[in-house]
Amino acid sequence: MSGPALVAHQFRYDQKAFWRNPAAVFFTVGFPVILLLIFATVFGDQTIDVRGGIDTTAYYVPAIITLAVISATMQNLAMTLVIAREDGRLKRGRGTPMPAWVFIAGRIGNSIVLALIMLALVAALGRVLYGVAIPWAQLPEIVVVLVVGAAAFCCLGIALTAVIPSQDAAAPIVNALLLPLYFLSGVFIPEDELPQGVTDFANHFPVRDFFQAFFDAYIPGGASGMDWGNLAVVAIWGVAGLLLAIRYFRWTPRGG
Numbered sequence: 001m002s003g004p005a006l007v008a009h010q011f012r013y014d015q016k017a018f019w020r021n022p023a024a025v026f027f028t029v030g031f032p033v034i035l036l037l038i039f040a041t042v043f044g045d046q047t048i049d050v051r052g053g054i055d056t057t058a059y060y061v062p063a064i065i066t067l068a069v070i071s072a073t074m075q076n077l078a079m080t081l082v083i084a085r086e087d088g089r090l091k092r093g094r095g096t097p098m099p100a101w102v103f104i105a106g107r108i109g110n111s112i113v114l115a116l117i118m119l120a121l122v123a124a125l126g127r128v129l130y131g132v133a134i135p136w137a138q139l140p141e142i143v144v145v146l147v148v149g150a151a152a153f154c155c156l157g158i159a160l161t162a163v164i165p166s167q168d169a170a171a172p173i174v175n176a177l178l179l180p181l182y183f184l185s186g187v188f189i190p191e192d193e194l195p196q197g198v199t200d201f202a203n204h205f206p207v208r209d210f211f212q213a214f215f216d217a218y219i220p221g222g223a224s225g226m227d228w229g230n231l232a233v234v235a236i237w238g239v240a241g242l243l244l245a246i247r248y249f250r251w252t253p254r255g256g
Contacts, residue, residue: 003102007109010103013106027075032064035067036064044130057131065123065214065218072111078158078173086166091253112154141217145213145214152234160173161249181208
């Protein structure tokens with residue numbers, strides 16, 4: 001069987017495994033939707049001082065899509081790979097004739113498809129429930145930002161597995177890293193309400209750069225439609241994650 005055929009087979013398996021896992025579906029698909037409903041309901045009648053003033057709902061649609069993409073890629077991969085590693089599935093898979101890169105490619109492909117699904121779902125909910133326009137004219141820029149960001153966070157998620165010692169530690173470590181960054185980067189709290197020092201600190205991490213790049217692509221009125229500078233930073237983080245993953249990723253449990 002050829003390489004592309006093997007990747008397609010692995011991708012189909014990963015898709016089936018994901019949708020048959022209620023916990024994974026809830027936290028990857030359901031949780032971002034719940035957050036959108038909460039934020040839009042609580043703050044929906046307010047205006048945010050961004051781009052001269054936009055509705056809160058228009059701000060939170062790209063913000064929650066940002067969170068959903070990171071959840072579908074970095075968070076999902078880090079936790080599921082550690083679980084598979086510690087229960088021996090990665091070791092058994094490594095012993096089969098299937099090339100290692102096919103397994104990783106299938107997982108990454110699954111995460112990127114989930115990110116695209118979440119883009120469509122959250123954008124549709126924003127349009128139907130809150131009247132937030134879908135920027136069809138900017139769709140190419142949106143997809144470019146999403147794919148680059150998804151690929152980068154996939155690499156970071158795989159690299160993160162190297163520092164997670166066990167299944168029980170996977171969720172706490174990943175959430176301890178990401179949840180504060182969501183607050184500091186303007187995803188949960190609009191940036192006009194954050195002190196300058198907070199956003200300066202958040203600028204050292206890729207969540208902030210990805211959110212800014214995606215927001216500029218999704219919300220009309222930016223200087224260029226796509227923030228190439230922030231997107232380049234996200235790509236650099238992704239390359240760094242890839243190099244670390246190549247060097248430190250383990251196929252065997254920490255116990256042997």
